Amino acid sequence: MPTFITIGYGDREGYDRTPEPLRQAAHAHDAHLVAEGVVMGIAGECVQVRNPADAGVVQHRGPFMRSDLPIAGFSVLEAASLEEAIRMASKCPCAIAHGVIEVWPLLRSNETAGTT
Template sequence: MPKFITIGYGDQAGYEGTDAGIRDAAHAHDARLRDAGVEMGIAGTPVQVRNHDGAGVRTSEGSFMKSELPVAGFAVIEAESLADAVRLVSETPCAVAQGVVEVWPLRESP
């Protein structure tokens, strides 16, 4: 079955500005996804890793990607299609609490 990486973006203000009942339903939805085997978690502080031309590893703390909202979490999901993956994430906290969720198809590497 195809796999997808999801990246949820959202901030505390958007979360708190969303009706508590909607947030609770979104968290219950995430619990059902986890129970079904979806691997998901809250984003920690990222570290950038570089080893240009194999000349030595350099790291720096902080994200490389930039967005209006901070990264809130990630998930790896399996779905029959992109449309099915979108349906699965459309009820998660980031999607309903004034944030956004990106869905990235994960293809096999050569």
């Protein structure tokens, strides 16, 4: 089954202005997804890692990606299609509470070998 990575963006302001029953339903949806095997977590502090020409590891605290909204969390899920993954993500808190969720198909290394 295809695997998808999701990145949820959202802020407290959007969350707080979402009616409580909708927030509760979104959290219940997340709990259902986790019970079904979706790996889900809240974003912690980011560290960028570089190792140019294998000459030494350089670390920088903070994200490389920039967004108007902070990254709130991630998930790894399996779905039969991109459309199904979108349906699954569309009921999660970030999507409901005035944020956004990106859904990325995960192409495994052996699926992309020889495509560069």
